Amino acid sequence: MKFEDLPNELLLDLFEHFNLIYLLHAFNSLNSRFNKLVFIHFRHYRLNFQSISKYDFEYVCEHYFPLIVDRIISLYLSDNDETPHLPELFLSYGYTLDQFIYLQSLSLYSISSINILNQIIFQCRHLRQLTHLYIIKCYFHCEEKDNLFLMNNIWNISKLIYCNLDCFHPDNNVFIASTIISESIKYLIMKNIKCDLNNLSYLLQCTPHLRQLYTTISCQLQNEELRNIFSSIISLKLIYLGSIDSMKYLFQNLKNLSYLTLETSSIYLNGYEWEMFLIDILPQIKQFRFKMNFHIKHMNNQEEEVDILLNSFSTQFWLEIRQQYVRCDWISSAIIKDATLYTLPYAFEKFSYCDTTYSKSTCPNEIDFWSYGRVQTIKYVNNRLNLVKDFISFHAQFPNIYHLNLIFLFKNNISSVYPSLNQLTTLDISLNDQFDYSQLQDLLDRSTHLYSLCLSKLTNLHMELFQARSTSIRRLELIEKNGSDSRYFDDKECVALVNSSLGRQCEVLVICVQNQKTILDLTKNIINLRTLIIRCKNDKWNKTELSSNLDELVLWLHDHLPSTCLINRDMKHPCYVQIWIDCKQ
Template identity: 30%
Template sequence: MKFELLPNEILVECFEYLNALDIFHSFDQLNYRFYTLIRNIRLYLHFEHVSRTIFNQFCKKILLNSDVKIHIYSLHLSNTDLYSQINTFISQFSFDEFPELQSLTLTSIEEDQVEKLNIILPLRSQLSVLHLIQPKNLITNILIKCPVSKLRILSVTDSYQHLELIDQISSITNLTMPKCYLDSLHKILKTVPMLKYLNCQNISQRKKFWNNSIEFKDYQCVHLKQLIMIEFRCKFEDFQMFIKHTPNLKSLIISIDYEREMIAAYRWEELIISSLFQLTSFQFKFKISHRKDDYNIFDKFEQFYTKFWQEEHHWLVEYILHDYSAEIYTIPYILNTYTLTIDSIRYSNKLVNQFNTFDNVTDLIIDDQVLTKKFSHRFRFSKVVLLTLRSSTYTWNKNEDSILREYIESLRTIVNLSNIKHLSISNDHHMEMSFILLEILKEASNLSSLKIVPHILNSLLNNNDLQKYLNKMIRKLYISGYSQYIFSNLNRIEQFCQIFSNIVELTWEDCDSNDLSYLKNRLLKLSMIKIN
């Protein structure tokens, strides 16, 4: 069936997954049916990484079409581009002009914009979702004036900024924050009694509490159902005290590094039986220091293979030993990042398909020693979108044709190249990268972002076939190192501009000011540039 023959109900569901910018670009002038339809659906408008021209054009469309304005449900404004979207937008519109706006995301708010936001945000009383990304320690100043009576979902980055001091956030049911001290978390939980979902990426203990446990009292998180702690850096006793106040918890995700007491399976079993009656999903990753001659680690890990874990709860685990560390984790692996090294010895769980274990990993670092036929069959990362190729000390002749082909073949075995969107090549990589990168680009059809250092990039610019692929595919370029390593003369900088004429985003550490001026004038499609 042709797309235009689909009923409106299905089309509306499809459009919910698309940015309003793309919907209007594709369907606004198609025919009367689509013209009318897209003006009567919920619109999710995300301006991040959008060129100034497209941003201004759509703002004009909003000004001239009230039927577009009244259907905007979600809005994302960002200051990460070459121009200040937030300031430009709030200078043209007031949020009370968007009666259906319920979700707002603001990225990289500037301090001089807080006062304006504090004037117009109270006019958006229906707001239920607020994401503050890279707010530069301005969270408290924004939230103190924000209309939070109906706010249900709050997500902040960089710092939790004394959320426990903001009484208005009591309505929140879903809270995400990057890091928090355990005692501050205690205070925050008292402030948000209706909380159902808590995601705190990093929880640590203040120095004054290192030898004394915090006393959790005067609150009960009876509504909390989901808890995520990706980096928990406290004692087991502290976690035990905290978790006893969450009697209805159903899902727990926790990652702990180098706390040996945390890998005591019997302690977890006792805690779950005594305090977590409702727990149905328990996902963890525990990593500890480990010596090669420490065979007690096998006994500790085997305690997680008992009837309680595997049969009663179906919490299946496996573990990996390295030269100086060991880790045990539930399947699938919970984190989205992983570093694959040659010293990894994997003890797979025979009860599950070992090739699906790392399906949550989207960000992968691979040492070059791993990319040999003897090793590659042990691991499969099929969902990786961000791949880093890292060099390690190795004695082979890395430019031999057979070695280069083995490198590529092993890479194909470990990752699905067609899913890769961003490729990073470490600054100490000494392989013949022109051949490797060309082979990757031939298969990585979704690759559009490249991070590289000048001396490696300089060695690639003389390969004509590679130039064509770089020009066709790369839209975001990240370079770390002095621009003089590439631009030895004017012809070289002109060649660079021709090869990367289609990039829209450029990040460069240590770029010469004269080179920067030239790049700005020649790279006409740039919408964002960051120079350190």
């Protein structure tokens, strides 16, 4: 049977699983039947512009949006290295969010301008179908009035139920509560925005039907209190930075709290003290999961101190009544005092450890609870030649890793440590002089869905790097933008990159180069490149002159690259220039 012989109902079901951009490109103007299917009968469009070329985005804005704007139910706009300044380009076409009358979900990623963000959210106030809002990894400087304007506009979205605010304000990352009351918001995530108990009181007052909350509480005063009793909160995920007394005041006023996931770094309670805390303060709690970061006091008797702590969690209350076990990880070192105690199974998305991490638990069978299925992001530091022997005490398996950060020096087979990497999408590796590139190839071979490869500490670059192969990688970062090391690639190394397997299929490249002519060569010769994030050694950029009219490198690039390229300084890292290339994929 031919594809076109399939019934319309089945085709419409299949369309639901296609990337919408590819769907529109493939079937638009193919024939009248497919035109009707795509633009009339296909009712729900989900547009994700997370990794789109400038050519495709502009084509969608010019040709497809007018036909489908009233049927888009999900929209994702980003302003990161993949699609720099996309939201501004979107608004320049004259579209406003209130035109998307059936929009149910809006995701705004890495927006670096509070004005752009406020403009978009202000347009959403009267969208009657909008129930889910995600503002993720947005980083900007702003005045308190701009922040309040943003909060009020969010709380003014009449049907909003789920809201994820992952914003970062470098000047002041403290939550400013809305003065508008939202009767609809029930689920709120703002883990990177700090609240004190006073802020939290205002938040709960203006969100009276809030059932689930994930946030960071930072109490500067010893006896801060939550001013009122709040009964709507049932589930709380909390990063807590404050005193034990303030924590008691907080939980005493959340009368219907049933599910608590707690991470602390500022308090230390043993098993007996946690037991009394739960009995006296949270008698109604059904599920209690915690991670307590602390410092070991007696460096000469680390394991003995851990044993005493674990014994306090080996009581009838923990083992029989709650049927709950804990594990303690610590670093065997004469200098580092860090240790972590957590309930099992491990309940958090991130996990960090090193080659000298040791572990003990209250489990009767030491082989239990070693699958860390919730962990999606791992950072591992290894400074020894032999990796495998360091895992005698730590047998964890991580079946669902999406992001892996490795800082290591070893020559053993890493597959015994990370046997499954099928879901890995991002791999960050810090290299060194003795790095074994065959290990890198082994990682790439087993990471079949790897999209992004980031390599840092490239001081002594080996040409073996350019022999690495992967069929899935589309993004290369050859510098750590947040790091202090800057490895500038010379002409020979850039030619090797262009001619390599990874270079030929690269779509997004982050790199430092010796001179600006190399930038032209990269944009011309990497045939699939759609975004180039560049730092140039001879760039005379002055941080006091952010205007593009005074920016010599940006002006030079405008003169030497096609006028269709979008060229701007990176607002978060101004020593880098973002070039969104107008290429047809």
